[in-house]
Amino acid sequence: MPELPEVEVVRAGLAPAVTGGTVTGVTVQDERALTRHLGDGSHFDATLTGRRFVGAARRGKFLWLPIEGVDQALLVHLGMSGQMLLRAPGAAGERHERIRLDIFHPLHGELAIVFADQRTFGSLAIDTLVPTADGAAGGWGTDAPTVPQQVAHIARDPLDPAFDxxxxxxxxxxxxxxxxxxxxxxxxxxxxxxxxxxxxxxxxxxxxxxxxxxxxxxxxxxxxxxxxxxxxxxxxxxxxxxxxxxxxxxxxxxxxxxxxxxxxxxxxxxxxxxxxxxxxxxxxxxxxxxxxxxxxx
DNA sequence: TATTTTACCTGAGGGC
DNA sequence: TGCCCTCAGGTAAAAT
Structure with missing residues (x-):
């Protein structure tokens, strides 16, 4: 059951692999994994392909990968059973695989990020970044005072330096x-x-x-x-x-x-x-x- | 307005 | 062996 520590472990593992990486391909096997996304699978694909991630941030159980040059991020919620897995390019499909992102990273080369989720309570989305209410950094892993819109109503977590x-x-x-x-x-x-x-x-x-x-x-x-x-x-x-x-x-x-x-x-x-x-x-x-x-x- | 309940979903495991 | 039932729980919408 991913709660804060589990999501942070995932964020920390994802950060070095995605920061500076460019999305070269998107495969949506199950659109239920996009319930938080405004739009269908092809819209998700079109919005993300060719974009570059600039980091990996987290507040509470939400994590997001800010996209270079725009006020948008790839939002991730693992729900009950979601997993974000780093795999070699072309790796065999995972059990309960829902979405796959092909990434090219200037230092690490090609890799795949697989979102797998048994119970489908988790989902990915492209979301707009909005300013934080208190002007402090959005969460762990980012200095930017912004959070995805869908995270704005969530309080800071108890490990956040700006937690009041x-x-x-x-x-x-x-x-x-x-x-x-x-x-x-x-x-x-x-x-x-x-x-x-x-x-x-x-x-x-x-x-x-x-x-x-x-x-x-x-x-x-x-x-x-x-x-x-x-x-x-x-x-x-x-x-x-x-x-x-x-x-x-x-x-x-x-x-x-x-x-x-x-x-x-x-x-x-x-x-x-x-x-x-x-x-x-x-x-x-x-x-x-x-x-x-x-x-x- | 504040609080509580319900829907969403699939696989594991128990009972028969 | 296989079918049916219960349970696991984060979030957001719906109900109170």
Whole structure:
């Protein structure tokens, strides 16, 4: 499940391969992979072919490749199961391959970027770059104060140097919803998904259904610190892979699944107190927590 | 306006 | 062996 650390691993892997590279060919096998694109496959092809990428940027779970000379970028969202794979030119088709970009890079020569996606929740798009609301850089990997239009409504992520911690705290404490729902709200803070929400709440000893507005300012700050800590640790370990759904640009899995303390560990002892971790249904997904360390207030 | 629910999608795995 | 059912969850549109 690609969340911030997984998407960052992909961005970092893509950056050296695409920066300065020119698109020499586009193959759209499945137009469902263009649900975020305004236009059909041939429009996508015509807009992208011949263009040169100048970098690879990311905010939260969105990543984009700015295009040279225009206020446009190739926008990428991996959804649940999307992969961006670097392959040799003419490489055999990948399972669930949806779109292929042929690239010529002045240093690396020819290569292919394959977008593969089992569940088709992910998609690519050509999107217009718009100024950031605060004038700071759009996200990781770029100095330009712009973001794709479809990313403009998303908050900065907790690892972004321009992330405003006090604004986050104030926003959280105005919400009546459960704190886990607020953590998953990408307009409050981006990049956090079900896995890291559960991990951060466990680390901060906060029950996922605690009303956000009932948290003290100190508790919100502690939670933010734990969110950052878990995202940074996962990033250092290459992200979380449960199955073949998340891999880096070379198709390799991450190691953070071995470091999970709550997510997916129902019935297993809490690493802190030994009480079995509980799994409950929450927002049509699983919520994992320690019923002893994370008491509902 | 703010918040919550639903639709989208495919493959793995369990039950029979 | 094979069919049916459930589950996984990020985003945006729809509903409350």
């Amino acid at each position: 911690g006090s604004a986050f705290s104030a926003r959280v404490r105005r919400k009546v919803s459960a704190i886990k729902r607020v953590l998953l709200d990408q307009t409050v803070a981006s990049g956090i998904g079900n896995i890291y929400a559960d991990e951060a709440l466990w680390a901060a000893r906060i029950h996922p259904e605690t009303p956000a507005a009932s948290l003290t300012p100190r508790a919100v700050i502690r939670l933010l610190l734990e969110v950052r800590a878990v995202l940074e640790k996962a990033l250092a370990e290459g992200g979380t892979s449960f199955d073949a759904q998340y891999v880096n640009v070379n198709g390799q899995a991450g190691y953070f699944a071995h470091s999970l303390t709550a997510y997916g560990r129902q019935g297993k002892p809490c690493p802190r107190c030994g009480t079995p971790i509980v799994r409950e249904n929450f927002m049509n997904r699983g919520s994992h927590f320690c019923p002893r360390c994370q008491r509902q207030v």
